[in-house]
Amino acid sequence: MLEQGLVQVYTGKGKGKTTAALGLAFRAAGHDLKTLMIQFMKETDLCCGELISVEMHDPLISIKRFGGNFLDGYTQKKFKSVQERIRIGIARAAEVIAKHEVDVLILDEIGEAIGHGLVDVDDVMKLIDHKPKTMEIVLTGRFMPEELIERADLVTEMKEIRHPFKVGVKARKGIEY
Numbered sequence: 001m002l003e004q005g006l007v008q009v010y011t012g013k014g015k016g017k018t019t020a021a022l023g024l025a026f027r028a029a030g031h032d033l034k035t036l037m038i039q040f041m042k043e044t045d046l047c048c049g050e051l052i053s054v055e056m057h058d059p060l061i062s063i064k065r066f067g068g069n070f071l072d073g074y075t076q077k078k079f080k081s082v083q084e085r086i087r088i089g090i091a092r093a094a095e096v097i098a099k100h101e102v103d104v105l106i107l108d109e110i111g112e113a114i115g116h117g118l119v120d121v122d123d124v125m126k127l128i129d130h131k132p133k134t135m136e137i138v139l140t141g142r143f144m145p146e147e148l149i150e151r152a153d154l155v156t157e158m159k160e161i162r163h164p165f166k167v168g169v170k171a172r173k174g175i176e177y
Contacts, residue, residue, distance in 0.1 A: 002033065002103055005135040006153035007128055011111055011144035014158030015176075021106045021138050022050055028136075029060040033103035036096055038089050040067040040119070041109035041141070048177040064092065067113060083118045090123050097130050105131075106138040115143025124148060 008024075010017040018039075025035040042048070042065050054061045066089025068082045096105055107127075113119045124139070128151055131137055139148060149155050171177055 002134045002136060005103075005131065005133060005137070007131070007151060008136065008138045008154040008156075009144055009149055009152040010138065010140045010156050010158065011142060011149070012157035012159055013142060014160040015163065016158045017140040018050070018108050020156070020158075021108060021140050024138060025054075025061045025104060025106065026057070028104050029057050032060065034059065034101075035061045035104040035106065036102045037061070037063045037106040037108050038093055039063060039065045039108040040086050040089055040113040041069060043068050049174055064089070066092065067118065079118075086113055086118050090119060090127070093127055094130070097127055097132065097135065100132045100135060102135070104136045104138065106140070109141040110139050111141025111144035111148075113141070114145055115141070121145045121147055125151065
């Protein structure tokens with residue numbers, strides 16, 4: 001158990017927010033601390049490297065997915081469907097906090113979910129308000145609201161300087177997913 005849990009934010013337009021949060025999870029596991037990552041903007045049926053790696057560290061690290069990718073072309077029906085799954089994810093996070101089920105709780109892409117209007121910033125603030133003092137909470141994603149940045153104990157902004165996508169390099173298995 002942590003002596004003191006803080007609130008961390010990894011935000012910005014640059015790559016590496018989820019990767020940094022996962023690095024923290026693996027470090028915590030090395031000290032027998034339990035981590036849950038709730039992913040809000042990742043497709044629920046799409047497999048990626050982090051899911052495979054995390055399975056090797058179960059029960060110390062787990063990932064649960066609620067929501068899905070949200071692009072401008074989605075219909076209102078799709079928006080409502082993703083929004084409902086995200087509400088379920090927020091409820092799960094509240095339960096984890098109330099029962100102090102983990103030492104580290106990562107709300108992956110929560111900034112993105114807020115930015116797209118899928119979750120209200122006040123709902124995330126309530127999660128932080130109820131955080132046990134020995135639980136670390138990590139929030140990732142672009143569009144992180146100022147209220148969450150001000151509330152955090154640590155804020156890191158990933159800034160894109162150069163990205164291979166801009167010259168046609170596609171997402172690579174094992175690196176980007």
